[in-house]
Amino acid sequence: MGRVSGKTALVTGAARGIGRAVARMLAEEGAKVALTDIDTEPGEEAVAALTADGHDAAFFEHDVTSEDDWSRVVDEVQSALGGPDVLINNAGIYQIEPVDEMSVDDWRRLMDINVTGVFLGMKHCTPLMREQERGSVINLSSVAGLVGLSGHTAYGASKGAVRIMTKDAAMELADDGIRVNSIHPAYIDTQMADYGAEVQGATKEELDAMHPIGHMGEPDDVAYAVTYLASEESKFMTGSELVLDGGFTAQ
Numbered sequence: 001m002g003r004v005s006g007k008t009a010l011v012t013g014a015a016r017g018i019g020r021a022v023a024r025m026l027a028e029e030g031a032k033v034a035l036t037d038i039d040t041e042p043g044e045e046a047v048a049a050l051t052a053d054g055h056d057a058a059f060f061e062h063d064v065t066s067e068d069d070w071s072r073v074v075d076e077v078q079s080a081l082g083g084p085d086v087l088i089n090n091a092g093i094y095q096i097e098p099v100d101e102m103s104v105d106d107w108r109r110l111m112d113i114n115v116t117g118v119f120l121g122m123k124h125c126t127p128l129m130r131e132q133e134r135g136s137v138i139n140l141s142s143v144a145g146l147v148g149l150s151g152h153t154a155y156g157a158s159k160g161a162v163r164i165m166t167k168d169a170a171m172e173l174a175d176d177g178i179r180v181n182s183i184h185p186a187y188i189d190t191q192m193a194d195y196g197a198e199v200q201g202a203t204k205e206e207l208d209a210m211h212p213i214g215h216m217g218e219p220d221d222v223a224y225a226v227t228y229l230a231s232e233e234s235k236f237m238t239g240s241e242l243v244l245d246g247g248f249t250a251q
């Protein structure tokens with residue numbers, strides 16, 4: 001019996017990076033997993049690897065900024081896998097740029113994916129969770145949603161929004177048996193961290209050294225936290241912010 005057996009999880013942005021690691025760990029712990037992403041080829045590869053290992057998983061093409069996509073995907077997931085009773089709003093983009101150089105179009109695009117995508121996920125998945133009288137929503141924020149960082153006005157605003165939207169939804173949904181929590185990683189070794197290093201002109205070693213623990217995190221560090229929040233082990237936890245940062249915000 002796995003830690004999330006009997007549950008169906010929908011993971012957005014699951015084609016690569018953190019989302020892909022989260023999908024695998026949830027599947028290994030017994031959940032049926034819907035992997036969704038705008039990028040279909042790696043998403044289908046991720047599902048093929050999971051099903052080859054005997055897990056129950058399916059891929060759904062999905063742009064998290066599109067309300068029509070959310071309606072379709074939630075219906076398709078319900079028909080194919082049941083639920084969903086766990087939602088991981090993971091899809092996101094990162095852009096580091098000085099406040100006076102960022103274009104309004106880039107600002108809006110980032111807000112659309114990182115904030116509107118999370119709002120739409122909660123809007124379309126929580127009615128089903130309410131019917132089932134159980135649910136766990138896990139929103140990917142960041143340390144950038146907790147502390148100020150140069151060049152992070154847009155990204156920080158988006159992740160700060162995710163932090164407080166999580167608490168608002170947690171208050172609204174507590175009576176319905178739905179828990180809502182946010183996760184706040186520092187750098188995790190994915191393409192997003194590669195971009196962070198490149199834009200800041202830093203080597204991987206310099207990025208590692210930003211974390212008191214001496215290195216950035218791995219996608220599985222986030223997957224362990226998500227698995228805990230998805231499981232009944234965290235049944236007393238809602239509206240919380242789980243920080244996974246190698247000591248970054250304790251400095």
Ligand SMILES: NC(=O)c1ccc[n+]([C@@H]2O[C@H](COP(=O)([O-])OP(=O)(O)OC[C@H]3O[C@@H](n4cnc5c(N)ncnc54)[C@H](O)[C@@H]3O)[C@@H](O)[C@H]2O)c1
Binds near residue numbers: 015184192
């Ligand atoms: N990697 C880090 O250092 C780090 C740190 C803190 C928080 N986070 C957050 O964790 C989450 C995952 O990050 P990651 O490092 O795995 O990123 P990543 O760039 O490796 O993967 C992001 C995934 O999201 C998908 N995506 C992008 N736009 C989409 C859209 N409109 N609709 C659907 N899917 C879309 C991409 O195709 C990709 O598969 C993000 O929300 C990110 O902000 C990451």
